[in-house]
Amino acid sequence: MLKSLDPKELQARKSAAEEAFRGRKAGVNHFAGVDPVTGRPVGGYQDGGIEAVLVKYAEELIPTYIEYTARGYTLTSIGTIALDANTFEVYFNRPEAQVKPMLAAILQKVEDDYKAEIEVHNEKFIQQQIDAQLRVDLAREERERALAETERRTKVERDIRAAFQPVDEVTPPAPKGRK
Structure with a gap:
């Protein structure tokens, strides 16, 4: 049978895409695409609603929070992750x-x-x-x-x-x- 545009299905697809975008970290994704010849994953940049900010020293954490919140960013539920003793990654929701x-x-x-x-x-x-x-x-x-x-x-x-x-x-x- 012929298909026609189903507004409910379209809205469901849009909602899923929005949720995926808002929950995805912007940056390089090593599995962003697939090589058509070999079928292996290839990397690429992907947009996302979350931005990860690298903070190299603990003393820079609070100034980084202040700077990004002043620009409209909000802290995600992930918050701050320590990569090693002195390096941190702070996850912000984009404005x-x-x-x-x-x-x-x-x-x-x-x-x-x-x-x-x-x-x-x-x-x-x-x-x-x-x-x-x-x-x-x-x-x-x-x-x-x-x-x-x-x-x-x-x-x-x-x-x-x-x-x-x-x-x-x-x-x-x-x-x-x-x-």
């Missing part, structure tokens, strides 16, 4: 002013991908129906051709049998009397 344009582009891509998916599905369905109808028409034509061939063969056979029908012996007419 909405940064997130909105990125999210708008992502949601538009989700919608475009969904529409393209529906279009591909509908084209494939139409092609299947065309192929099925052509197979039915071809089978019908083949049956009609076979029936016509059988009828023609029967007619030719009947005509040939009639032409070469054995003739009963003809008795010569009796001679007429002489006068």
Whole structure:
């Protein structure tokens, strides 16, 4: 059957994309894509709603918090992670002013991908129906051709049998009397 745009499914896809974006750390992801030749994961940059800030010394933690909160960032539930004795990584949620344009582009891509998916599905369905109808028409034509061939063969056979029908012996007419 042909598919049409389902607003509920589209909204569910958009919600899932937004949740994934807001919960994803921006930066290099070593598994961002797949090499089409080998099938191995390849790295790449990915956008996300969380920004990880590297703080090299413990004395810089509080100034970093103050600087980023002044710019509109908020601390995530992950907070601060110690990478070693002196190095820390602080996870901030990006400000909405940064997130909105990125999210708008992502949601538009989700919608475009969904529409393209529906279009591909509908084209494939139409092609299947065309192929099925052509197979039915071809089978019908083949049956009609076979029936016509059988009828023609029967007619030719009947005509040939009639032409070469054995003739009963003809008795010569009796001679007429002489006068």
